[in-house]
Amino acid sequence: MDWITTVDHKKIAILYLWAGGIFFGIGGLEAILIRIQLIKPMNTFLDAQTFNELITMHGTTMIFLGVMPVIFALMNAVIPLQIGARDVAFPFLNALGFWTFLFGGILLNLSWVMGGAPDAGWTSYTPLSSTGYSPTHGVDFYTIGLQIAGLGTLIGGINFLATIITMRAPGMSFMRMPMFAWTTFITSAIILFAFPAITVGLVLLTFDRILDANFFNVAGGGNPVLWQHIFWIFGHPEVYILILPAFGVISEVIPTFSRKRLFGYSSMVFATILIAFLGFMVWAHHMFTTGLGPVANALFSVSTMLIAVPTGIKIFNWLFTMWGGQVRFTTPNLFAAGFIPTFTMGGVTGVMLASAPADFQFHDTYFVVAHFHYVIVGGLVLGLFAGLHYWWPKMFGRMLSEKLGKWTFWTFIIGFHLTFFVQHFLGLMGMQRRVFTYLPNQQFDLLNLVSTIGAMLMGVGMMIFLTNIFLTSRRPADAADDPWEDGRTLEWTIPSPPPEYNFKQTPLVRGLDAFWKEKMAGHKAMTPSEPVGSIHMPSATILPFLMSVGIFIAGLGFMFSRDEFSSSVMSFLFNNYIVTALGLLITFGSMLMRSLFDDPGWHIEPEELEGR
Amino acid sequence: MMKTWQAGKRLLPMTAALGLILAGCGREDLSVLRPQGPAAESSFALMKLSISIMIVVLLVVFSIAAYVWIRFRRKPDQNEIPKQVEGSFKLEVLWTVIPLILVVVLAVPTVKAVFAAGNDHSGDKDAIKVKVTGHQYWWEFEYTDYGVTTAQDLVIPAGKDIAFELSTKDVLHSFWVPSLSGKMDTNPDGTVNRFSFSAPNEGVYRGKCAELCGPSHGFMEFKVKSVSGAAFEEWIASMKAPDSVLPDDPALAETFKSQCLTCHATGSMQDLSQAPNLTGIGSRESVAGILLNDDTRVDGAPVEENLKTWLHDPQSVKPGNKMPDPKDLGLSDEEIDGIAEFLAGYTLD
Numbered sequence: 001m002d003w004i005t006t007v008d009h010k011k012i013a014i015l016y017l018w019a020g021g022i023f024f025g026i027g028g029l030e031a032i033l034i035r036i037q038l039i040k041p042m043n044t045f046l047d048a049q050t051f052n053e054l055i056t057m058h059g060t061t062m063i064f065l066g067v068m069p070v071i072f073a074l075m076n077a078v079i080p081l082q083i084g085a086r087d088v089a090f091p092f093l094n095a096l097g098f099w100t101f102l103f104g105g106i107l108l109n110l111s112w113v114m115g116g117a118p119d120a121g122w123t124s125y126t127p128l129s130s131t132g133y134s135p136t137h138g139v140d141f142y143t144i145g146l147q148i149a150g151l152g153t154l155i156g157g158i159n160f161l162a163t164i165i166t167m168r169a170p171g172m173s174f175m176r177m178p179m180f181a182w183t184t185f186i187t188s189a190i191i192l193f194a195f196p197a198i199t200v201g202l203v204l205l206t207f208d209r210i211l212d213a214n215f216f217n218v219a220g221g222g223n224p225v226l227w228q229h230i231f232w233i234f235g236h237p238e239v240y241i242l243i244l245p246a247f248g249v250i251s252e253v254i255p256t257f258s259r260k261r262l263f264g265y266s267s268m269v270f271a272t273i274l275i276a277f278l279g280f281m282v283w284a285h286h287m288f289t290t291g292l293g294p295v296a297n298a299l300f301s302v303s304t305m306l307i308a309v310p311t312g313i314k315i316f317n318w319l320f321t322m323w324g325g326q327v328r329f330t331t332p333n334l335f336a337a338g339f340i341p342t343f344t345m346g347g348v349t350g351v352m353l354a355s356a357p358a359d360f361q362f363h364d365t366y367f368v369v370a371h372f373h374y375v376i377v378g379g380l381v382l383g384l385f386a387g388l389h390y391w392w393p394k395m396f397g398r399m400l401s402e403k404l405g406k407w408t409f410w411t412f413i414i415g416f417h418l419t420f421f422v423q424h425f426l427g428l429m430g431m432q433r434r435v436f437t438y439l440p441n442q443q444f445d446l447l448n449l450v451s452t453i454g455a456m457l458m459g460v461g462m463m464i465f466l467t468n469i470f471l472t473s474r475r476p477a478d479a480a481d482d483p484w485e486d487g488r489t490l491e492w493t494i495p496s497p498p499p500e501y502n503f504k505q506t507p508l509v510r511g512l513d514a515f516w517k518e519k520m521a522g523h524k525a526m527t528p529s530e531p532v533g534s535i536h537m538p539s540a541t542i543l544p545f546l547m548s549v550g551i552f553i554a555g556l557g558f559m560f561s562r563d564e565f566s567s568s569v570m571s572f573l574f575n576n577y578i579v580t581a582l583g584l585l586i587t588f589g590s591m592l593m594r595s596l597f598d599d600p601g602w603h604i605e606p607e608e609l610e611g612r
Numbered sequence: 613m614m615k616t617w618q619a620g621k622r623l624l625p626m627t628a629a630l631g632l633i634l635a636g637c638g639r640e641d642l643s644v645l646r647p648q649g650p651a652a653e654s655s656f657a658l659m660k661l662s663i664s665i666m667i668v669v670l671l672v673v674f675s676i677a678a679y680v681w682i683r684f685r686r687k688p689d690q691n692e693i694p695k696q697v698e699g700s701f702k703l704e705v706l707w708t709v710i711p712l713i714l715v716v717v718l719a720v721p722t723v724k725a726v727f728a729a730g731n732d733h734s735g736d737k738d739a740i741k742v743k744v745t746g747h748q749y750w751w752e753f754e755y756t757d758y759g760v761t762t763a764q765d766l767v768i769p770a771g772k773d774i775a776f777e778l779s780t781k782d783v784l785h786s787f788w789v790p791s792l793s794g795k796m797d798t799n800p801d802g803t804v805n806r807f808s809f810s811a812p813n814e815g816v817y818r819g820k821c822a823e824l825c826g827p828s829h830g831f832m833e834f835k836v837k838s839v840s841g842a843a844f845e846e847w848i849a850s851m852k853a854p855d856s857v858l859p860d861d862p863a864l865a866e867t868f869k870s871q872c873l874t875c876h877a878t879g880s881m882q883d884l885s886q887a888p889n890l891t892g893i894g895s896r897e898s899v900a901g902i903l904l905n906d907d908t909r910v911d912g913a914p915v916e917e918n919l920k921t922w923l924h925d926p927q928s929v930k931p932g933n934k935m936p937d938p939k940d941l942g943l944s945d946e947e948i949d950g951i952a953e954f955l956a957g958y959t960l961d
Contacts, residue, residue, distance in 0.1 A: 360794020435830030
């Protein structure tokens with residue numbers, strides 16, 4: 001119950017981590033099934049329909065329900081601590097964001113047991129995703145599940161923007177903010193501008209499917225290419241929503257384990273902003289083969305290539321952060337070290353893809369599959385691993401085992417390169433993506449076998465990581481405040497795990513890497529900026545949970561509003577939108593409660609603070 | 613700009629070496645890395661240029677990384693605090709400017725090639741015009757100047773520019789012959805795409821659908837047959853022969869007419885396009901695009917056997933396709949075999 005009603009950012013972080021971890025596991029299982037099917041030509045392990053459902057759900061699950069929540073987990077766990085705040089700006093909304101994400105994710109995955117998962121690819125291109133070609137409810141689960149989950153992301157993004165703008169500790173100007181806080185800030189800004197696009201797109205597609213609208217239907221005057229534009233205007237910035245937080249993690253981990261400040265901090269900030277800006281200018285490079293014409297293709301080619309410049313700045317700044325430092329290869333830094341070359345490889349193939357006439361060949365082949373897995377797995381997932389190992393002691397008060405961590409790293413990264421490096425060649429040799437099998441004698445056989453073996457090895461790496469978590473959880477919570485000994489930012493100044501009010505006294509920030517600065521001045525702790533006083537805390541509440549349950553019920557009701565049920569009661573309930581109305585009633589009722597009953601929260605008094 | 617060209621020149625030998633290495637990858641009739649026509653060669657040239665630049669970048673990053681990892685590893689007795697360097701204006705400008713130059717080196721030929729690829733031959737009197745229509749899961753090829761329609765095997769005269777007009781009857785597909793040219797999507801009516809390529813060398817090339825289009829997306833293959841100009845004219849002439857061929861056995865002929873010819877067209881019935889045109893199916897490269905016809909059995913089975921496999925259970929060969937199971941239409945095994953035998957002998961000579 002405590003977990004259902006919590007509004008504490010640290011607990012919500014743990015909720016995000018568990019929920020995201022479970023969805024990540026489901027997505028990983030789907031990936032393994034996909035790779036088993038492709039282990040040899042003309043394999044019959046899966047049928048074509050199931051395979052298409054698996055690739056669709058693998059992509060959708062990993063992006064929206066796997067890595068995004070883990071990113072949010074890290075942001076929630078770390079950001080208020082890094083900027084010296086006692087919580088996020090809107091703790092109630094923070095909980096609401098988590099619960100809508102979770103119920104959206106559950107709705108999407110219910111499709112496996114409720115008559116057919118979505119099968120039109122994670123991009124859901126129309127007309128394949130229209131009722132004419134995808135008659136099961138699969139794509140409805142996709143549109144409505146993602147809509148609900150997307151709500152949570154948007155809420156979270158806005159919350160972080162407000163938190164970072166208004167709640168920084170005294171003295172922490174924007175240019176003294178830790179890099180992870182910066183990337184969270186920019187990521188949240190991208191969410192704010194990109195998610196409304198997918199929201200609109202999903203509404204249009206839902207209307208096409210459930211209410212027979214004609215937005216994407218040629219016969220009714222619609223245009224399927226419109227969907228591609230809407231999807232990618234969201235979809236390309238989404239890539240940066242994913243990768244920028246990883247950049248942030250790497251920018252925290254490398255300085256800590258090199259005992260040196262980040263090289264070129266201001267150019268890092270500038271590069272991050274530039275990447276975010278350019279991220280909105282390049283969506284049509286996903287559509288070079290759609291027939292946009294040479295002018296559009298040329299413009300989007302060049303704008304895409306330009307992203308290489310700020311990204312290159314980042315890579316070299318990281319390398320020169322280590323230059324002249326004292327590099328320690330702890331598990332987090334091992335992942336950060338693996339990140340740099342791996343992500344660079346994903347980046348350079350991105351520049352190759354940007355060249356439109358060459359992309360006519362790369363597009364929709366395994367070359368692209370290799371490229372974006374290098375970026376998302378080799379970049380983001382390695383970044384997340386680095387961040388999780390780095391902040392685990394802060395989140396849970398327990399150090400993960402270094403030995404098992406190193407095993408995780410080596411199995412995972414070797415498996416990763418085995419899986420995806422060969423896929424570049426598969427694509428160039430003529431293997432298109434999203435094929436459930438392939439004819440023999442095309443020289444695809446050996447490379448696919450290698451790829452599948454690599455995927456298994458990545459699975460082993462994940463199992464070792466889970467073992468590490470399990471074993472660690474059974475040990476006493478005895479991590480030091482600053483367990484890596486060279487912590488530079490504010491989160492390392494408070495106990496591990498932090499008390500629910502985070503900072504007894506808000507610290508005074510006197511420069512970049514505030515804690516490091518104090519340590520160098522010979523201090524053991526931060527200088528406080530206020531006397532010890534009564535701390536205001538928000539009350540726990542079940543309303544965010546109820547609101548999300550309501551939306552979940554309304555979504556299901558809307559989705560099945562036109563179905564014929566064997567039982568007439570069910571038909572009556574669904575066909576008259578009674579279920580939909582009931583769900584909305586729960587949601588709006590909860591909102592009304594929230595508005596009508598003023599909740600002043602509660603206080604932790606100074607005596608209690610000193611008593612600890 | 614001078615520097616740009618010098619950088620380009622230095623990359624040349626590497627480009628050439630890479631070309632040689634990459635050329636070892638894949639089948640000649642399928643691989644992007646073994647281009648067989650000018651369109652694919654133009655893509656390949658850009659790929660070689662970009663790979664060369666990128667390998668240089670990777671080498672630089674990898675060597676700096678390896679150096680710092682080894683050189684600046686913390687030693688057990690190391691306790692002094694390293695100098696906290698803020699950054700270096702000069703260095704940061706350096707790694708802003710160098711990527712910019714590399715981007716320019718790649719962008720200039722890219723833009724040139726984009727406009728060259730956009731140059732379609734639809735108005736060219738000399739080009740062969742082909743209307744390509746994607747269907748779940750087969751390809752229809754209509755030679756508009758000749759009034760000829762065929763399916764699955766695209767026959768073209770070697771060396772001539774082929775001007776394509778692409779569209780689809782159902783979902784999005786993408787028309788791709790890797791060794792001859794990059795791909796182009798087929799959109800529904802209203803947004804017709806045009807592009808062109810040519811195949812200087814005679815031969816058979818493998819084509820694929822590159823856009824997810826349903827369960828049998830992976831099986832939506834086709835062949836491009838590049839033949840001599842004379843052979844092409846001959847092929848057109850025999851496709852235009854007005855007589856519709858029927859099985860010799862009158863009962864079987866009746867079955868074929870009433871069950872197959874309601875959807876499929878043969879000979880002069882060029883207007884039916886809800887199913888693949890069957891004219892000369894016995895001389896095609898494959899049945900249903902994926903059952904390869906090969907009397908030597910090295911890479912497939914004889915055409916008659918393939919036709920039998922297909923007709924006895926079309927769904928198991930290509931899941932989700934629109935062809936009704938002949939058994940459901942009331943055809944007996946003997947009738948199916950008879951029709952397969954007839955179709956196998958239905959060649960263009």
